Amino acid sequence: MLAVLAVLAVLAVAVAGCQAAAGGGDPGHGTASTGAAAVYGTTSAAARPAPSPSVPGQPSAGSPRIMIVGDSITEGSAGDYTWQYWLYEHLRADGLSPRMVGPNRWLYNNVTKTEGDRSYANPRFEHANDASWGMTAFGEKTAIGATVATYHPDYLLVLLGLDDLFWYGISQPDMAANLASFIAAGRAARPHIRIVLGLIPPDIHTQTKPAFAASVASYNHTISSTASQLSTAQSPIAVARDGDINVAADLWDGTHPNTNGQIKIAAAFADALAARFHLGRAYPRPLPVLPTGPLTRPALTVRPSRTAGQAKLSWTPAPGADRYFVFLKDVTKNETSFRRLPWPLSTAQNTWTVSLLTPGDTYAFGLRACKGADCGAFSNAASITVP
Numbered sequence: 478m479l480a481v482l483a484v485l486a487v488l489a490v491a492v493a494g495c496q497a498a499a500g501g502g503d504p505g506h507g508t509a510s511t512g513a514a515a516v517y518g519t520t521s522a523a524a525r526p527a528p529s530p531s532v533p534g535q536p537s538a539g540s541p542r543i544m545i546v547g548d549s550i551t552e553g554s555a556g557d558y559t560w561q562y563w564l565y566e567h568l569r570a571d572g573l574s575p576r577m578v579g580p581n582r583w584l585y586n587n588v589t590k591t592e593g594d595r596s597y598a599n600p601r602f603e604h605a606n607d608a609s610w611g612m613t614a615f616g617e618k619t620a621i622g623a624t625v626a627t628y629h630p631d632y633l634l635v636l637l638g639l640d641d642l643f644w645y646g647i648s649q650p651d652m653a654a655n656l657a658s659f660i661a662a663g664r665a666a667r668p669h670i671r672i673v674l675g676l677i678p679p680d681i682h683t684q685t686k687p688a689f690a691a692s693v694a695s696y697n698h699t700i701s702s703t704a705s706q707l708s709t710a711q712s713p714i715a716v717a718r719d720g721d722i723n724v725a726a727d728l729w730d731g732t733h734p735n736t737n738g739q740i741k742i743a744a745a746f747a748d749a750l751a752a753r754f755h756l757g758r759a760y761p762r763p764l765p766v767l768p769t770g771p772l773t774r775p776a777l778t779v780r781p782s783r784t785a786g787q788a789k790l791s792w793t794p795a796p797g798a799d800r801y802f803v804f805l806k807d808v809t810k811n812e813t814s815f816r817r818l819p820w821p822l823s824t825a826q827n828t829w830t831v832s833l834l835t836p837g838d839t840y841a842f843g844l845r846a847c848k849g850a851d852c853g854a855f856s857n858a859a860s861i862t863v864p
Contacts, residue, residue, distance in 0.1 A: 770853020
C-alpha cells in the first residue's frame, strides 16, 4: 500500500508542473492575469534562455515551414526526444526537408524546474517551436498573430487546451471562442496558413475525474466542429486524433508522454498532414514500441564510510531522472543476483549512505534511473569492501 501511495505522490507532483509559467491573459477576455504569473512565473522574451547551440550533424532545412504550438506535452522535459522529433524524422524519411520555426528551442528541466534544458535524447533535429510548459489557448489567442508574423509558418500544428481546462476551469463557450480567436489571429498574420488542431489526449485526470473527462470530451468535440466550420479553401484546417494513448503505458507521470506516447502524438499529426494536405505519408504501422525512462547511464561511485558497516554512494545525474533505485549484492557471500532496495532515492539524496552492511564483506552496487513511473538506464556496477 505504501508503495502505491509513493507512486501516486510522484505522479501528482510531476503533473502539477503542467501549470507552471503560462503567461498570457484572462481566460475569457485577455486582460493581464497577475495571479497566475505571480504563482507560476512568466517566461518573458527577455528572460528566455539562449537558443540551443548547433549540434554536429543537426539538419538545417528549408521548406515547408512548420511551427508547432503547445504546452508541456509538446515542449517536453529533460532527456526527452519530444513528439516534434518523431514527426520531423518521419517527414525527413519521406523525402521532405521541413524547417521547424518558432521562438523556443529547448526543453523544460523537470528536476530543477527551469526552462532552457538542452538534454534532448537525440539533439540532431530542428528544435524550434512555439511550445512552453504551461502554455494556454487563452494566452496564445492574443500572442499567436505576432508569432506567425515573425516566423512565417506554412503549417501551424496546435496541441493546446489541457491547462485551460484543468488549471483554469475555462468554460466550454470560452474555450470555443478562444479557439476561434486563435485561428483568426493566425490567419490575419498569414492568410494562407494551413492548420492542424490536435485533440487533447487522455491523461490520469480523465480516468479519475469524471467531470474533467467530460470537459475534455466536450472540448475535443469543439475542436472537431470548429475545424469543420472554419476550414476554408484558402486556409484549410485538419484534426489530429491521438486517441490511442494508453495512460499507464505512454505517459511517464500520468500527463506527459514518454517515448511511445510521443510517437503516437507524432503519428496522429503525420496522418493528418498526409490525409488533408498530402504532406508526407501516414505514419507507418504498427507503431514501434521503444524502451522508456532515462537513457543516460548514471556513473556510480562507491566509497567507504568512517562508520563500520556503511558505504557512501554518489552518482552523475541522468537527464530527466527524478529518482533512483539502488541494487546491491554481497559478493563475499556468493550472491549472484542483485536485489533492489524497496524505496527510491530522490535527486536530493545524492550522496547517500547505505548501512546495515556486513563489515569486511565485499559488496557490488548499481543504480537504475527513473523518470516518474518509467525506469530506464542502469549505472555501472561499483564494488567496495565494507569497513
